[in-house]
Amino acid sequence: MNKQLKVLVIDDSPQSREFTIEYLLKPNNFLVEVAEDGLAGLSKALKSTADLILLDYEMPKLNGLQVLRRLRACGINTPVILMTSHGSEQLAVEVFLLGVQNYLTKPFTVEGALKAIEDALRVTRLEKEKQELLNRVLQANQELKHQLNVRDVMYQIGKSITLIHPTQTLERIVDAALFLTNAEEGRLFLINPRTGQLHAPIERKKAGPAGAEKGVRQISVALEIGEQKVGTLSVKIATQGLRDSDWAEYEQMLHLLAGYANIALQNLGYINQIQAQKEQEKQMIRSVFERYVDANVVEELLRRPNQIKLGGRSQSVTVLFADLRGFSIFANRTSPEKTVDTINMYVEAAVEAIFKEHGTLDKFIGDAVMAFFNAPLPQSDHVLRAIRAALGVKQAVTDIQRQLLPEYQLNFGIGVCVGEAVVGNIGTSKLMNYTVMGDSVNKAKRLQEHATGGQILISQETLNVIQPYVQVRLIGQPHLKGQAAEEPVYEVLGLKEEARDELFTSANQSFALATMTS
Known part of the structure; x- marks a missing residue:
């Protein structure tokens, strides 16, 4: 017996x-609480942490049956063994209906009482194990059913449903099958989908001496997902002393547990499928964006894939075009190798400045670079980011020119424009690019x-x-090709001091509101 088990004895007889x-509980290492009449016993039982109650039937103040009824009315379900000197069949039926685990007629032997105690505690553990397993599996299945259409949320729930992974649930099911059927062995077999062969990833054997010389009978039930057989749940049970009704009961238990195993296997399949989808999604994100945006932006996209909408949609973006001035003349008087090295040096500097502001590189057009901001991830300050990127390109060119001879000193002409554009994967089934199209793109060009x-x-x-944040000068109202009317054009000279370290939000929100209401 467990040394830590506590027994509450409610009995008015000192003997x-x-x-x-002295002869039953203490020699078997039980902790003991005592009450000398029914009322005192009820009071102690309501407060006690006892694992078992030994309850006398005939007592003053409250008899055993009255104590038992009040305990059940108060929701106290501690296992009870009733002790009486005058038992009857009617009394036995009544107390068993109230949940009494066993019934001892005085005088009883130590051996008989110990067996009754052991049986009562074993039944309690069994019921607790069955209920815990049932609740966890049903809860796991119910939660997954509600989340099947939400892949990311379902993945997180699948990992943490009741803190038990489906594999652990399957192990618990085999343990329960061994315990409920008193089997010598329990196994969960699964069919290898590639070879069709059975293998047993989960095996359990009863502790203690092997029953090799006993007669053994095996019960197996199929595990199925839908109409597909995926394995079996099997136990081997010693046949000695068992009746036909026992086998029917064991088979029924095994079918119940197999049903739970089917749910766990299905949940495990969902989790594996979602993990594969998540990995496929990550690979898709990397393949689409790692050429266009900074590595830090790619990692942010992997953390927030729901923010990505690859299909075409209209939204506000800021477009930046930068083109090397004088490059054609430079190329005509320079070797091809030196021409390529030089253009790569300038373009790389421009791309670094764009990536620093988390811009998206759209394409290279000869010696020109096109980029845009506010996609694929939203940026509340995308206009200011584009301006900072343009100023960064200008500064990078200045730094490069300090290291070059005058004949290698080139410069970018840059245009920046904000407005509505169509954003998405555009192209054919064989070649697609994540890009933007619209009047704001044309105007930036x-x-x-x-x-x-x-x-x-x-x-x-x-x-x-961005007027509150930049220094500009009006250069006039030139006619821009493709535009219906002339409009003012401004040169950006730099950022005002208060805008250098400020994350821009309010002005851009005003623009977004204006575009929605226009």
Whole structure:
């Protein structure tokens, strides 16, 4: 017996109490609590942490049956063994209906009482194990059913449902099958989908001496997902002393547990499928974006894949075009190798400045670079990021020129424009690019064409958003190709002091509101 088990003895007979405590409980290492009448016993039982109650039937104040009824009315389900000197069949039926685990007629033997105690505690553990297993499996299945259409949420729930992974649930099911059927062995077999062969990933054997010389009978039930057989749940049970009704009961238990195993296997399949989908999604994100954006942005996309919408949609973006001025003349008087090395040096500097502001590189067009901001991840300050990127390109070119001879000193003309554009994967089934299209793209290109080397030109719409944060000068109202009317164009000279370290939000939100209401 467990040394830590506590027994509450409720008995008004000193002789009976002495026998029970000194000859039954203490020699078997039980902790003991005592009550000398029914009322005192009820009071102690309501407060006690006892694992078992030995309850006398005939007592003053409250008899055993009255104590038992009040305990059950109060929701106390501690196992009870009733002790009486005058038993009857009617009394036995009544107390068993109230949940009494066993019934001892005085005088009883130590051996008989110990067996009754052991049986009562074993039944309690069995019921607790069955209920715990049932609740966890049903809860896991119910939660997954509600989350099947939400892949990311389902994946997280699948890992943490009741803190038990489906594999652990399957192990618990085999343990329960061994315990409930009193089997010598329990196994869960699964069919290898590639070979069709059975293998047993989970095996359990009863502790103690092997029953090799006993007659053994095996019960097996199929494990199925839908109409597909995926394995079996099997136990081997010693046949000695068992009746036909026992075998029917064991088979029924095994079918119940197999049903739970089917749910766990299905949940495990869902988890594996979602893990594969998540990995496939990550690979897709990497393949689409690692060429266009900084590595830190790729990692952020992997953490927040729900933010990505690859299908075409209209939204506000800020577009940046940068083109090397004088490159054609430079290329005509320079060797091809030196030409490529030089253009790569300038373009790499421009891309680094764009990536620093978490811009998305759209494409290279000869000696020109196109980028955009506010996609694929939203950026509340995307206009200011584009301006900082343009100024970063300008500064990077200045740094490069300090290291080169005059004949290798080139410069970018840059155009920046904010507005609505269609964003998404555009192309054919064989070749697609994540890009933007729209009037804001065309206008940024025309502004870049109008800019001289070292100039950053912006539209009136762009200035309206960031005017409090940049230093500009009006260069006039040139006619931009493709635009219906002339409009002011401004050169960005730099950032105002208060905008250098400020994350820009309010002005850009005003622009977003204006575009929604226009």
